[in-house]
Amino acid sequence: MAPVLCYHRIGGALELGVTRVGRSVFERQMRALAIAGWRTLPLRGFAQRIDTVGARHAVPPRHADPPQEFLLTFDDGYASLAEHAYPVLADLGFTATTFLITDYIGQANTWDVRYTWRRLRHLDWPAIERWTERGFDFASHGAAHRRLTWLDDAAAADELARSREALVGRLGAVAGHAIAYPFGAVDKRVERLAAAAGYGLGFGGVRGDSGSPLHLPRVPVYMWDVGATPLGLRTDALGAAGRFVAHVANRCAVGTSIMRGVGYRVSGAGG
Ligand SMILES: [Zn+2]
Numbered sequence: 259m260a261p262v263l264c265y266h267r268i269g270g271a272l273e274l275g276v277t278r279v280g281r282s283v284f285e286r287q288m289r290a291l292a293i294a295g296w297r298t299l300p301l302r303g304f305a306q307r308i309d310t311v312g313a314r315h316a317v318p319p320r321h322a323d324p325p326q327e328f329l330l331t332f333d334d335g336y337a338s339l340a341e342h343a344y345p346v347l348a349d350l351g352f353t354a355t356t357f358l359i360t361d362y363i364g365q366a367n368t369w370d371v372r373y374t375w376r377r378l379r380h381l382d383w384p385a386i387e388r389w390t391e392r393g394f395d396f397a398s399h400g401a402a403h404r405r406l407t408w409l410d411d412a413a414a415a416d417e418l419a420r421s422r423e424a425l426v427g428r429l430g431a432v433a434g435h436a437i438a439y440p441f442g443a444v445d446k447r448v449e450r451l452a453a454a455a456g457y458g459l460g461f462g463g464v465r466g467d468s469g470s471p472l473h474l475p476r477v478p479v480y481m482w483d484v485g486a487t488p489l490g491l492r493t494d495a496l497g498a499a500g501r502f503v504a505h506v507a508n509r510c511a512v513g514t515s516i517m518r519g520v521g522y523r524v525s526g527a528g529g
Pocket residue numbers: 333334399403440441
C-alpha cells in the first residue's frame with residue numbers, strides 16, 4: 259500500500275501563501291517517518307505497483323496494518339529544494355519525485371504572482387541532473403502551471419506535450435511518465451489528453467478517481483497532525499478526517515490559512 263504525500267516548498271523565504279514548510283519541521287517529519295520504519299519509493303517502483311495492482315493501490319488504506327512505503331512528491335520545483343529538502347532526504351536514505359514547471363526551469367516564479375510577494379527561483383537543469391544521478395525523480399507539473407481543465411483541447415494538449423518533450427529530451431524517457439496536474443485540476447477530458455500525450459501516471463487532488471492511473475490521489479502536508487505520522491499516512495478516523503479537510507481546503511494546491519496553525523502544533527508537539 260503506497261500513499262502519496264505532496265509538499266510544495268521547503269524552507270527559504272517566508273511568503274503569504276501557505277504551501278511552505280519550514281526546514282526544521284520537514285526534517286523532523288522525515289526523521290520520524292524513517293524511525294517508524296517508513297521508506298520512500300522511487301517513481302519507477304511506485305509505477306510498478308500501480309501496474310500490478312491498479313490505481314486503487316495508491317489510495318490510503320483503511321485497514322489496521324499501517325503501510326510502510328510511500329511516494330514523497332514536491333510540486334513546482336523550487337530551487338530551495340536542493341538546499342533544504344534533498345540533502346535531508348539523502349541523509350535518511352529517502353528519495354522523492356519533484357514535478358517541474360518546465361517553462362520555468364532555472365527561472366523566477368513569475369507564474370505564481372498571487373501567492374508570493376517576492377520572486378523565487380526554480381531548480382535549474384544542472385541541479386536537476388545532479389539529483390537525478392543521486393536517485394531522485396523528476397516529472398511534469400505542466401509547461402506553464404496552467405489549469406488544464408480551463409483550457410481548450412489544443413491548449414491543454416500543448417501544455418502536456420511541451421512539458422513532456424522538455425523532460426524526455428533532457429532526462430530520458432523515464433521523466434516523461436508522470437504528471438502532477440497544476441492545482442490538482444483534472445477531469446476525464448484532461449486524463450484522456452494526458453494519456454494521448456504519453457503520460458502513464460497522473461496525480462490530482464486528495465480524492466483521486468479510484469481505478470484510473472491518470473487520476474491518483476495525493477495528500478498535502480499542510481494538514482500535518484501532532485502525531486509522528488502525517489494524516490495522509492494514518493489509517494484511523496483522524497486520517498480520514500484529515501483527508502476530508504484537505505479536500506475542502508484546496509486539494510494539494512494553495513490558498514488556506516491552515517498552515518500556520520499546523521506549524522504551531524507541530525512545533526508544540528516536541529517531537
Ligand atoms: Zn503547483
